[in-house]
Structures are given as structure tokens and as C-alpha cells.
Amino acid sequence: MGKNEILNLEYTALNLRRNILRLIRAGESGHVGGALSSVEILTALYFNLLKIDPKKPDWPQRDRFVLSAGHKCLVLYAALAERGFFDKSVLDTYGALDSRVPGHPNMHKLPGVETNTGALGHGLSIAGGMSLGLKLDKSDSKVFVVMGDGELAEGSNWEAAxxxxxxxxxxxxxxxxxxxLQISGPTVEVMSYEPLEERWRSFGWGVRTIDGHNLETIIDTVNQTPFTKGKxxxxxxxxxxxxGLSFAExxxxxxYWKAKPQELEQAEKDLDVMEKLLKTKMEEIEL
Ligand SMILES: Cc1ncc(C[n+]2csc(CCOP(=O)(O)OP(=O)(O)O)c2C)c(N)n1
Ligand SMILES: [Mg+2]
Known part of the structure; x- marks a missing residue:
């Protein structure tokens, strides 16, 4: 990938973080931690990898995306809005009664949401069913899933795997x-999943470990799938x-963040610093 292309994606990731703050401003609270850790993954998916058309969310040939850890919905709303599935003003209704962007994703309220999630441990089963259905239809469409590491404590995931x-x-x-981390502490202390890579491998999956904030690596890695044919x-x-939030990282x-006004101010400043760094990078490329 060209440097320019990557930098553009980094700008998009920043916009997603800005959309997440916009949602938090509206609702005054939300599951921010896990939304912010997934920003680069969803940026890579929605702005490079997924075969989708925001104007035709039900296009049968589309790739599917399942946010299994539904509490991370702020990042999904941020990505769908940025990609043009709906108007960004909808983000300002977060926290309101009957909002189309509720505390967990609802496929009946918002275009682009493939399935309802929020009860952890169900997304992989649903995605597996989708993928099997597409395979039986001889479709080329892929199914992508984002799971939380704490979510892996749910036994249903391993049946689905x-x-x-x-x-x-x-x-x-x-x-x-x-x-x-999960809701109440370090994931390995609440319910350890380690050795995670070996565990997935033993379930018959191809496995890679990457830096989840590096857009180029995310895209290159997905482009190498399947890591093993048939798996x-x-x-x-x-x-x-x-x-991205200096006081919360x-x-x-x-x-779950109940945002104080001073924290929101600091968050805006943190994102402004990020933007300045990106501008400097852009100038260096243009020189
Ligand atoms: C079945 C079920 N049990 C408990 C919860 C409450 N809960 C919401 S988020 C969370 C922790 C998830 O941690 P992780 O998957 O690591 O998410 P992240 O760190 O990305 O926020 C829990 C236990 C839930 N949503 N569903
Ligand atoms: Mg986690």
C-alpha cells in the first residue's frame, strides 16, 4: 500500500474516534474502552476490505460483518456513519429513548447492522451460520467477526469454533x-484464555497475531486469508x-465511561494532538 493511502486511512480512524466522542457527548456515557481499541480494525474493514455498498445494505453479494462484542457498538456506529450508511446527525441521538443507535446494535433500527448482539458469546455462532449458508449458495462473500478477549470466557464460542x-x-x-482487559479486571485474571493462539489452533483454525492498531498490517494480514486452505x-x-484518550488508556x-465535562475537553485535545501529528506526516510525504 502507498504511504498516502495509509495516511488517509489514519485520518479516517481519527474521524471514527471523533464520531465516538460525538456519541458519548450525546449519551453522556458509554462503553468507550473496547470501542476505541477496535477503531483501526473497523477502519480497515469498512474503508478497505469489506465488499459493501452503503446504498444497498441488503445487497446479497456483500461481505458480512458481525460485531459479536455488541457493547463495542460505538465503533460500529462511528464506522457506519463515516461510510455513509446513515446521516451523522443520528449519532447525536445516542442515549435518547427510541434512538436508532441504542446501547447495543439493533438490525431492525439501523442499516448496515447484520444482526443484534450484546449478549456476549453469540456472534461467532451467528457468523458461522451465515458463512455456512453462503458456502452452500456457492457465494464468494466473506464473513468477518470482531470479538472481545473477555468475551472468549463464554463457552458457546468454542462450540461455534x-x-x-x-x-x-x-x-x-x-x-x-x-x-x-474486560469489565472487571485483566482478562487473564477474570477467566484466562491463554495460551490463546494454541487454543484456536487446536480447534482447527489458522492463526496470526498482529499489532491491532497498524492499519497496513491489518489489511495485509486479512489479504493473506485463509492462512490455511479449508480452515x-x-x-x-x-x-x-x-x-487515544490519554487519561483512560x-x-x-x-x-464504561461516565464522561465528566473536563474529561470530554481533554479527549478533544488528545484527538487534536493526533490530528497535528497526522498533518506533519502528510507534509513530510508531500515534500
Ligand atoms: C452474556 C453476557 N454476560 C455478561 C455481559 C456483560 N459484559 C458486557 S462487556 C463485558 C466484558 C467484555 O470484555 P471484552 O470482551 O474483553 O470487551 P472489551 O474489552 O473489548 O470491551 C461483560 C462481561 C454481557 N454483555 N453478556
Ligand atoms: Mg477486552
């Missing part, structure tokens, strides 16, 4: 957002929870 391997769903691509693929994305207490 076995079924996907048995059915040789090699167009099924899962990201585990390994930000190492589903999982990408363990190492990330930082609340990435890596802190479990920002899993």
Missing part, C-alpha cells in the same frame, strides 16, 4: 481484540483499551 472448522468455513475471518482464520489483534475503569 469447532463447528466452523468442521464445516471448513475458510471465508470466515475473526478478529479477537486482545486489549487484555477458518483468526487474527489475534493486540490493542490498547481506550486507545489501559485503565479498566474506562470500560
Amino acid at each position: 469447532s463447528a466452523a472448522a468442521m464445516h471448513k468455513l475458510d471465508k470466515l475471518i475473526v478478529f479477537v481484540d486482545r486489549n487484555k 477458518p482464520s483468526v487474527i489475534i489483534a493486540d490493542t490498547l483499551k481506550s486507545k 489501559g485503565k479498566v475503569s474506562y470500560h
Whole structure:
């Protein structure tokens, strides 16, 4: 990929973070930590990898995206709005009664949402079913899933992982957002999943571990799927929870953020600094 192309995607990632802040401003609170750690993954998907058409959200040939960890919905709303699935003014209704962007994604309210999620541990089963259906239809469409690392404590995931391997769903691509934290503490202390890579491998999946904030790496890695022909693929994305907010990064207490006005101000400043850095990078490229 060209440097310019990557930088443009980095700008898009910044816009997603700005959209997330806009949602938080409207609702005054939300699951911000896991939304911010997945920003680069959703940027890569919605602005490079997914075969989609915002004007035709039900286009049968589209790729599917399932946000299994539905509480991360702020990042999904941010990406869908930025990609043009709906007007950005909808983001300002977050937290309001009957909002189209509720606390967990609802496919009946918003175009681009493939399925309802929020009860952890269901997305992979749904995505596996979608992928099997597409395979039976001889479709080329891929199914992508984003899961949380804490979510992997749900036993249903491992049943779904076995079924996907048995059915040789090699167009099924899962990201585990390994930000190492879940709701109440470090993931390995609440319910350890380690050794994660070996665990997925033993379930019959192709596995890679990457830096989940590096857009170029995310795209290159997806473009190498299936890592093994006939096997589903999982990408363990190492990330930082609340990435981008100086006062919240890596802190479990920002899993769900009840935003104080001073914190919102600081958050805006943090994103302005990010924008300045990107501008400098852009000038260096143009020289
Ligand atoms: C079945 C179920 N149990 C509990 C919860 C409450 N809950 C919401 S988020 C969360 C922690 C998820 O952690 P992780 O998957 O690591 O997400 P992230 O760190 O990306 O926010 C829990 C336990 C839920 N949504 N569903
Ligand atoms: Mg986590």
C-alpha cells in the first residue's frame, strides 16, 4: 500500500474516534474502552476490505460483518456513519429513548447492522451460520467477526469454533481484540484464555497475531486469508483499551465511561494532538 493511502486511512480512524466522542457527548456515557481499541480494525474493514455498498445494505453479494462484542457498538456506529450508511446527525441521538443507535446494535433500527448482539458469546455462532449458508449458495462473500478477549470466557464460542472448522468455513475471518482487559479486571485474571493462539489452533483454525492498531498490517494480514486452505482464520489483534484518550488508556475503569465535562475537553485535545501529528506526516510525504 502507498504511504498516502495509509495516511488517509489514519485520518479516517481519527474521524471514527471523533464520531465516538460525538456519541458519548450525546449519551453522556458509554462503553468507550473496547470501542476505541477496535477503531483501526473497523477502519480497515469498512474503508478497505469489506465488499459493501452503503446504498444497498441488503445487497446479497456483500461481505458480512458481525460485531459479536455488541457493547463495542460505538465503533460500529462511528464506522457506519463515516461510510455513509446513515446521516451523522443520528449519532447525536445516542442515549435518547427510541434512538436508532441504542446501547447495543439493533438490525431492525439501523442499516448496515447484520444482526443484534450484546449478549456476549453469540456472534461467532451467528457468523458461522451465515458463512455456512453462503458456502452452500456457492457465494464468494466473506464473513468477518470482531470479538472481545473477555468475551472468549463464554463457552458457546468454542462450540461455534469447532463447528466452523468442521464445516471448513475458510471465508470466515475473526478478529479477537486482545486489549487484555474486560469489565472487571485483566482478562487473564477474570477467566484466562491463554495460551490463546494454541487454543484456536487446536480447534482447527489458522492463526496470526498482529499489532491491532497498524492499519497496513491489518489489511495485509486479512489479504493473506485463509492462512490455511479449508480452515477458518483468526487474527489475534493486540490493542490498547481506550486507545487515544490519554487519561483512560489501559485503565479498566474506562470500560464504561461516565464522561465528566473536563474529561470530554481533554479527549478533544488528545484527538487534536493526533490530528497535528497526522498533518506533519502528510507534509513530510508531500515534500
Ligand atoms: C452474556 C453476557 N454476560 C455478561 C455481559 C456483560 N459484559 C458486557 S462487556 C463485558 C466484558 C467484555 O470484555 P471484552 O470482551 O474483553 O470487551 P472489551 O474489552 O473489548 O470491551 C461483560 C462481561 C454481557 N454483555 N453478556
Ligand atoms: Mg477486552
